Amino acid sequence: MTQPALDRRVAAKREADVQELVERYGMLLVFANVLALSLGLPVPAMPTLVLVGASVALHADPLWLPLAAVLLVSVTASLIGDTAWYYAGRRYGNRTLQSLCRLSLSRDSCLKQTERFYGRFGVRVLSVAKFVPGLSMVSVPLAGAMQARLPLFLRYDGLGAALWAGLGLALGAIFAPQVEAVLETLSQLGTGAGVLVGLALAAYVGYRWQRRRALLKALESARIEAGDLHGLIQAGQAPVVFDIRAPGFRDIDPYIIPGAVFADERKLEGILQTYPRQQKIVIYCACPDEVSAAWMAARLREHRFTDVLPLRGGIDAWRAAGLQVEPIPGG
Numbered sequence: 240m241t242q243p244a245l246d247r248r249v250a251a252k253r254e255a256d257v258q259e260l261v262e263r264y265g266m267l268l269v270f271a272n273v274l275a276l277s278l279g280l281p282v283p284a285m286p287t288l289v290l291v292g293a294s295v296a297l298h299a300d301p302l303w304l305p306l307a308a309v310l311l312v313s314v315t316a317s318l319i320g321d322t323a324w325y326y327a328g329r330r331y332g333n334r335t336l337q338s339l340c341r342l343s344l345s346r347d348s349c350l351k352q353t354e355r356f357y358g359r360f361g362v363r364v365l366s367v368a369k370f371v372p373g374l375s376m377v378s379v380p381l382a383g384a385m386q387a388r389l390p391l392f393l394r395y396d397g398l399g400a401a402l403w404a405g406l407g408l409a410l411g412a413i414f415a416p417q418v419e420a421v422l423e424t425l426s427q428l429g430t431g432a433g434v435l436v437g438l439a440l441a442a443y444v445g446y447r448w449q450r451r452r453a454l455l456k457a458l459e460s461a462r463i464e465a466g467d468l469h470g471l472i473q474a475g476q477a478p479v480v481f482d483i484r485a486p487g488f489r490d491i492d493p494y495i496i497p498g499a500v501f502a503d504e505r506k507l508e509g510i511l512q513t514y515p516r517q518q519k520i521v522i523y524c525a526c527p528d529e530v531s532a533a534w535m536a537a538r539l540r541e542h543r544f545t546d547v548l549p550l551r552g553g554i555d556a557w558r559a560a561g562l563q564v565e566p567i568p569g570g
Contacts, residue, residue, distance in 0.1 A: 240458050265291040267308055270316045273404070274462040274474035277320025279376065285407045292411020293370065293418035313404035314397055317369075321379045321396050327391075328380025332491050335380045336525075353490055357487050360385040365395040369403040384491045398516040461522055462529065462551035465560040471519075474499070478546075481510075482554075483535060496523065496550075496557055504535035507542070516543045523557075 269284075269291055276284040295515060297338075327335045332556045356364045356374060362385075368378040382392050385520075471477055481502040482495050487500075502510060514520070520539065524531040532549035539547045548555065558564060 255344040259515030265294060266312050270312050273313050273316040274320050277317045278323065279320075288290060288404055289411040289414075289418065290405025291407035293415040294411075295408075296412035296415040297419060302412065306412065309408060310401065310404055312410075313401045317400035317404070318393065318397055321400070322336050322393070324379045325383040325387075325392055325396075329386065330383075336377060336384065357381050357385065365392070366402065367400045369399050381487070385444060385487065394396075454538075461548060463548040464551055466559045468496075468521055468550060468557075468560050469560070476519075478521045479514060481520060481522045481535075483522060483531060484525045489567060492525075492554070493567045494554070495561065495567055496554060497565050499523075502530055502535075503537050504538070507535075507538060510539070511542055514544075517545055518543065519546040521550050522549055523553040524552060529553060 253293050268287055270291065272282060272284040272287045275282045289310055290308065295309065298303060305450075324335070340556075357378060362382050364374070364378055364381060369375045379396065382396075468478070468480070477498060478498040480496055482489075483500040483502050484492075522535050522536075523529070523534040526532070529549040532553070536547040536549055552559070554564065
């Protein structure tokens with residue numbers, strides 16, 4: 240047997256092994272993969288759904304029954320993981336959200352953007368959250384923190400899980416021949432395919448991490464400590480204090496630093512027209528590393544404000560220092 244023929248035979252054997260693995264353990268793979276993703280592990284589940292959908296389309300008859308079974312398994316796994324995060328958000332609120340954002344490669348904006356989506360659409364946002372990176376991770380515990388009723392949460396989260404998993408399975412079923420061709424190509428590459436996939440994943444994570452470091456370095460500037468801010472207030476030299484938390488977050492934590500003014504970092508026109516450029520301004524947010532506050536401070540400096548500082552640790556650091564907060568007026 241010639242070497243090319245032997246290579247084709249080895250590749251065919253590998254492809255058959257992959258197909259047998261998917262056929263035999265497809266349900267278990269989907270359950271484990273989707274559950275791990277919903278619990279917050281960085282493991283993509285969509286490729287598994289596409290692969291299993293393609294396998295079903297190539298080997299099952301009738302098609303709809305096994306696809307419906309895989310869809311049910313996927314939704315069940317998703318609901319198990321999401322319900323755990325829902326109760327974590329319901330019980331621990333802000334601490335759960337902050338912890339999740341620290342795990343995210345996009346933690347600069349994940350909490351802020353999710354709050355705004357949730358503030359606009361409420362628990363209904365869960366029906367599309369799994370299609371939006373960042374939003375899917377934070378919206379579930381946010382629903383718990385916002386005290387969404389469990390039946391309503393399960394309804395919209397289950398709908399979102401079904402739409403998301405259904406899309407993956409449908410793509411696999413529709414493009415089954417192409418998926419089979421990709422598997423054949425990967426089989427011919429052998430261990431090289433795994434190395435390429437690993438390198439691509441490592442390159443992606445490295446790029447996001449480096450981008451994150453570059454952003455923090457660009458935004459890094461002096462911060463003001465909670466004790467120093469309190470000292471200024473006590474000395475009658477109180478600066479203007481901006482609370483730039485999104486409205487949804489204020490519902491979770493309806494307290495402010497005494498005298499704080501609500502502001503939106505996306506709308507600077509009113510601030511530019513109201514305050515003199517020499518005004519001392521302190522900004523706090525709910526983001527890890529005060530990223531939103533630092534970003535707003537940088538924007539104000541661009542408009543020639545000379546004394547703008549983020550509050551290190553935000554309102555949580557203010558509380559931790561034993562300083563008083565006050566209820567949001569009219570809240």
